[in-house]
Amino acid sequence: xxxxxxxxxxxxxxxxxxxxxxxxxxxxxxxxxxxxxxxxxxxxxxxxxxxxxxxxxxxxxxxxxxxxxxxxxxxxxxxxxxxxxxxxxxxxxxxxxxxxxxxxxxxxxxxxxxxx
Amino acid sequence: xxxxxxxxxxxxxxxxxxxxxxxxxxxxxxxxxxxxxxxxxxxxxxxxxxxxxxxxxxxxxxxxxxxxxxxxxxxxxxxxxxxxxxxxxxxxxxxxxxxxxxxxxxxxxxxxxxxxxxxxxxxxxxxxxxxxxxxxxxxxxxxxxxxxxxxxxxxxxxxxxxxxxxxxxxxxxxxxxxxxxxxxxxxxxxxxxxxxxxxxxxxxxxxxxxxxxxxxxxxxxxxxxxxxxxxxxxxxxxxxxxxxxxxxxxxxxxxxxxxxxxxxxxxxxxxxxxxxxxxxxxxxxxxxxxxxxxxxxxxxxxxxxxxxxxxxxxxxxxxxxxxxxxxxxxxxxxxxxxxxxxxxxxxxxxxxxxxxxxxxxxxxxxxxxxxxxxxxxxxxxxxxxxxxxxxxxxxxxxxxxxxxxxxxxxxxxxxxxxxxxxxxxxxxxxxxxxxxxxxxxxxxxxxxxxxxxxxxxxxxxxxxxxxxxxxxxxxxxxxxxxxxxxxxxxxxxxxxxxxxxxxxxxxxxxxxxxxxxxxxxxxxxxxxxxxxxxxxxxxxxxxxxxxxxxxxxxxxxxxxxxxxxxxxxxxxxxxxxxxxxxxxxxxxxxxxxxxx
Numbered sequence: 001x002x003x004x005x006x007x008x009x010x011x012x013x014x015x016x017x018x019x020x021x022x023x024x025x026x027x028x029x030x031x032x033x034x035x036x037x038x039x040x041x042x043x044x045x046x047x048x049x050x051x052x053x054x055x056x057x058x059x060x061x062x063x064x065x066x067x068x069x070x071x072x073x074x075x076x077x078x079x080x081x082x083x084x085x086x087x088x089x090x091x092x093x094x095x096x097x098x099x100x101x102x103x104x105x106x107x108x109x110x111x112x113x114x115x116x
Numbered sequence: 117x118x119x120x121x122x123x124x125x126x127x128x129x130x131x132x133x134x135x136x137x138x139x140x141x142x143x144x145x146x147x148x149x150x151x152x153x154x155x156x157x158x159x160x161x162x163x164x165x166x167x168x169x170x171x172x173x174x175x176x177x178x179x180x181x182x183x184x185x186x187x188x189x190x191x192x193x194x195x196x197x198x199x200x201x202x203x204x205x206x207x208x209x210x211x212x213x214x215x216x217x218x219x220x221x222x223x224x225x226x227x228x229x230x231x232x233x234x235x236x237x238x239x240x241x242x243x244x245x246x247x248x249x250x251x252x253x254x255x256x257x258x259x260x261x262x263x264x265x266x267x268x269x270x271x272x273x274x275x276x277x278x279x280x281x282x283x284x285x286x287x288x289x290x291x292x293x294x295x296x297x298x299x300x301x302x303x304x305x306x307x308x309x310x311x312x313x314x315x316x317x318x319x320x321x322x323x324x325x326x327x328x329x330x331x332x333x334x335x336x337x338x339x340x341x342x343x344x345x346x347x348x349x350x351x352x353x354x355x356x357x358x359x360x361x362x363x364x365x366x367x368x369x370x371x372x373x374x375x376x377x378x379x380x381x382x383x384x385x386x387x388x389x390x391x392x393x394x395x396x397x398x399x400x401x402x403x404x405x406x407x408x409x410x411x412x413x414x415x416x417x418x419x420x421x422x423x424x425x426x427x428x429x430x431x432x433x434x435x436x437x438x439x440x441x442x443x444x445x446x447x448x449x450x451x452x453x454x455x456x457x458x459x460x461x462x463x464x465x466x467x468x469x470x471x472x473x474x475x476x477x478x479x480x481x482x483x484x485x486x487x488x489x490x491x492x493x494x495x496x497x498x499x500x501x502x503x504x505x506x507x508x509x510x511x512x513x514x515x516x517x518x519x520x521x522x523x524x525x526x527x528x529x530x531x532x533x534x535x536x537x538x539x540x541x542x543x544x545x546x547x548x549x550x551x552x553x554x555x556x557x558x559x560x561x562x563x564x565x566x567x568x569x570x571x572x573x574x575x576x577x578x579x580x581x582x583x584x585x586x587x588x589x590x591x592x593x594x595x596x597x598x599x600x601x602x603x604x605x606x607x608x609x610x611x612x613x614x615x616x617x618x619x620x621x622x623x624x625x626x627x628x629x630x631x632x633x634x635x636x637x638x639x640x641x642x643x644x645x646x647x648x649x650x651x652x653x654x655x656x657x658x659x660x661x662x663x664x665x666x667x668x669x670x671x672x673x674x675x676x677x678x679x680x681x682x683x684x685x686x687x688x689x690x691x692x693x694x695x696x697x698x699x700x701x702x703x704x705x706x707x708x709x710x711x712x
Contacts, residue, residue, distance in 0.1 A: 045618050048611040055604045065597040067506035070515055077518075077601045081608025084522030089616060092397030093623050096630065100398070105629040106638055107267065 052078060129168060131177040133190040133238045134200055135248070137164035138207060138231030142255070146224035154223045158211030161227055165204045165234065172197075176240045185301070187247075188240025193306050194586030195433065199237045199369045201584065202437045203230060206361040206444060209560055213448055214354035215552035221258050226358045228255035233362035237369055242290035242301040242327075245370070249286055249334075252363055253279030259355035260347045268350045274637070275347040279363075282333035289326025296323055304373030313424045315378040328375060334367035335418065336411050338387050342634040344411055345395075349403040349460075353451030356403055360410060360447045365436045368417045372432055377424025382505075385422055386516040389415025393523030395632065400625040402460045402532050403450050406443065409486070409528040412520050413439050419517060420501045423508055426587040431500030433585055438493035438567060442485035445560040446528055449479035452553050453536055456546035462531070462625040467541035475549050476537040478557035485564040487529035488521060490602060493564045496578055496593040499602075503591075518605070525609045535625070570594050 056078045066072040073079075141161030145154045178189035192200075207230040214226065232251035239245040253276060261272035294301050304316045317324040333340050348359050375381060389412050396408035413435070420432030452475045453468065454460050469476040481492070488494040498521065505514040548554070570593075571577035582591065616622040677683050688696075 041614070041618065045611070045614040048607060048614050052604075052607040052611045055600065055607050058600060059604075062596055062600055064600055065595070067503070068509065068511040068514060070511050071506060075604070077604035078608040080518050080522060081525075081605040081610075082612045084519050085526055085609045085612035086616070087519070088393055088397050088523050088526045089622060092394045095394045096398040096623070096628070099631040100628040101631060103627045103629055105631075 052081075128177075129171045130173045130192075131190065132168055133178055133235060134165040134168040134172070134204060135189075135231045135235030135238060137161045137168070138204075138227055138234055140231075142224050142227030142229075142231055145220065145227055149220070151218045151220070151223075154220065155211065155215050158214070158223060158227060159208060161231075162204050162208040162211065165207070165231075166201075169197075169200055169204060185243060186241075187244045189235070189244055190238050191240035191303075191306075192238065195369065195372060195429075196237050198433050198437055198584045198586065199365065200234055202365070202440045203234045203237060203362060205563075206230065206440050207234075209444065209556050210354070210358045210361065212559070213357055213451070213553055213556035216550045217352070217354050219262060219352075222262050222352065222354060222358075225255045225258040226354070229259065229358060229362060233366045236366050239303060242286070242293070242303045245303055246283065246287050246290060249330075249366075250280070250283040252366065253283060256359060256363065259351050259359055261350075262352050262355050263350065271347050271350045274634075275343055278333060278343045282330045285326050285333065286330035289323045289328075289330060291323070293317065293321070293323030293327060296321060304370075305376070313377040315375040315424075317374045319375070319378060319380075328378075331367050331370045331374065332384075334363055335371060336364055336367075336388070336414055337384060337418075338391065339633050341388070341392075341411050342632045345404055345407040345632065346634050348407045348410075349401050353454045357444055357447045357451055360406075360443050361440050364410065364414055365440055368414065368421065368432065368436050371418065371421045372429060376421055376429055378422055381418050381422030382510060382513055383422075385415045385418030385420075386513045386520075387415070388412070388418055389520035390516050390523070393520060393527065395630055396523070396527040397531070398623065398625065398628075399630060400461050400463055400627050402462055402465075402536060403447065403454075405462075405527055405532055406446050406450065409446075409524060410439075410443055412524060412527075413443065413486070415520060416498060416501050416517060419505060419513060423501075423504050423510070425504055425508065426589050427500055427507070427591065428504035430582075430585040430587050430589060430591065431497060431504055434497035434500060434581070435494075437581075437584075438485065438497045438564065441560050441567075442482045442493060442564050445478060445482035445557055445564060446486065446532060448553065448557045448560065449475050449482060450532070450536070452549035452557070453546075455553075456549065457544055460536075461627065462535035463627065465536045465542050465544070466539035467537070468544065468546065469537040470541075471545050472537070472548050474554050475557065476533070478554070478561045479533045479537065481561040481564055483529045483533045485568075487525045487606060488602060489606060490594070490599050491565065491568055493568045495602060496568045496581070499593045499598055500591060522605065522609050525606060526613065530610065530613050568593075 056075050059074050070076060138161045141157045145157050148154045148157065172190070172192040174192055176188050176191045180187040180189060207227070210226055210230070214222065217223070229252055232248045232255055236245055236248035236252065239248055257272050257276040257279070260275050261269050290301060317327050319325050319328045333343075336344050344364070348356050351359055371381065392408035392411040392415075396405045396412070399405045399408065417432045417435050417439075420428040420435065422428075450460050452472070453465065456472070457465065457468070459465065485492040485494045488498045502514060502517055502521075505517060549557070566577060567581040569577035571579065573579065578593065613622075675682065679685070685693075
């Protein structure tokens with residue numbers, strides 16, 4: 001099958017050639033490795049927080065047309081964004097706690113046929 | 117004798133359904149052993165289909181008379197036009213994406229499947245729709261099974277059973293509907309200049325209800341949806357991209373044609389948009405996340421169909437159009453990851469941007485589109501449905517859709533690209549995707565941006581896209597209100613996501629089977645079948661034993677009576693037996709003589 005690539009090398013194994021150059025890493029990609037640092041992530045989070053506060057503040061400057069009563073609530077979209085994201089994660093965890101089974105849950109029950 | 121000259125100009129091209137070249141391409145591919153030629157067919161077929169689409173004229177054509185039935189193979193109007201176009205575009209993109217693949221079955225079935233979907237869109241009656249409806253099922257099942265292995269084949273069988281069930285239900289409904297409507301197999305209203313706001317089929321009748329059920333199965337209605345999550349992630353990297361484009365959008369088209377304005381669809385759609393969000397949030401298989409996300413996006417379209425106003429139907433059609441592109445793009449990105457790393461599990465990936473930068477960028481474009489980021493295609497389509505819901509005073513539905521939009525941001529907008537390409541370093545250093553995959557992703561990404569750009573007149577972009585829609589209503593997506601509201605939603609959602617990651621409140625995915633409605637037929641249904649088979653086996657064994665026992669008893673009795681040492685022979689001498697046999701024969705002959 002075309003979807004079966006060579007097995008991945010164990011963690012820590014370099015694909016570098018004897019000359020030291022990694023044959024498979026794009027030079028442009030290396031420059032993005034700063035995003036992995038905790039400091040970078042903190043700055044990204046801070047920037048998003050500032051942006052959120054800024055666009056929320058615009059509610060008092062720019063008139064936003066609303067069709068319904070819910071939409072008229074000041075900052076309703078910010079509230080939906082914040083609360084909705086938290087709710088998705090919380091309820092998602094509940095779904096997992098209620099419905100998660102072993103990965104081979106369906107495979108353990110029969111000796112062949114319709115299910116797998 | 118006069119000469120007969122064949123002239124291409126004499127052919128009425130606008131009478132030919134665009135499905136024909138694609139289906140013929142599929143059949144030709146099936147018989148073509150040379151992979152390179154199959155790939156060329158995969159490009160030529162949609163090119164020819166596009167030519168036919170461009171030459172088509174509004175109206176109904178291509179009538180085929182079979183016995184007492186007339187099949188209308190081509191109905192071209194505002195609704196079929198836009199769905200037909202995106203299916204043709206998707207066919208071409210799929211062919212480019214799968215250029216490296218050497219599976220003849222996948223090449224052929226992908227084209228047959230696409231052709232059947234195009235045929236279904238342009239079908240002018242229920243019988244023609246049924247033919248293409250079933251062909252999509254038969255052609256696509258191979259794509260589910262193509263990776264081989266017992267689990268994938270069984271998933272394909274389950275997929276086939278459900279798709280065929282939808283087809284049989286459709287045929288039953290069509291027959292009942294025709295019986296109650298003077299034998300008419302007409303399929304839905306013509307989308308000429310406006311919509312009546314009332315559904316064409318009456319769901320309160322048996323025929324209408326069965327037709328709605330058939331459409332609902334393929335549209336992944338709540339409780340009928342899990343075949344999508346069961347089958348799509350099983351397919352190959354190419355197969356999943358193909359599968360994501362057609363079946364569900366064909367069902368949305370059918371709903372729009374037959375049930376536009378049917379109010380219960382509004383609430384069904386709202387539920388469809390919301391509930392998959394929670395399952396997608398905890399799935400480890402990123403293609404399964406995309407499958408749930410696809411389900412959620414279908415909910416938006418169903419809401420639009422249910423509202424039934426021109427704005428809502430435009431929104432449903434537009435959202436279906438762009439969804440094929442950005443969802444296809446996301447599946448393409450995950451397909452590339454699968455090809456290079458052999459996994460799409462979130463707990464096994466991360467840091468792939470280092471060696472797959474282009475795939476990362478294209479995935480990010482798809483994520484921005486599904487998140488309805490301004491200047492990306494989802495922004496200009498989703499807005500219409502939300503606005504339509506608000507204008508018709510469906511506030512609860514509006515709120516549910518807005519929440520579902522946040523869910524889409526989380527699942528496909530953030531989780532999929534973040535877990536696959538960023539997050540922690542998984543130490544995997546796969547090569548970038550093959551050029552053909554990057555080309556297909558690039559085209560899909562370009563369209564996902566281009567269709568949303570508010571360009572000047574004559575430059576295309578959003579205005580050209582809106583002109584494709586069924587109704588001309590002059591909607592403007594880029595109002596200050598809308599742009600501000602959407603940026604607020606996105607910024608706040610991204611901030612919440614970042615904070616949950618920062619303070620380790622975000623749950624790590626782990627391998628698991630998340631039970632869904634497929635439990636009903638995979639556990640309960642399968643258990644019932646096993647139990648019924650055991651009971652039937654026991655009853656049959658018992659019956660056979662009983663018959664056998666009775667037979668034995670009868671045989672022993674006969675033997676005891678008529679064997680040489682049996683009771684009859686002991687009671688009667690041979691001479692007497694012969695005499696009485698002769699007397700009996702004479703009596704019988706005399707009786708027969710006098711009876712004649």
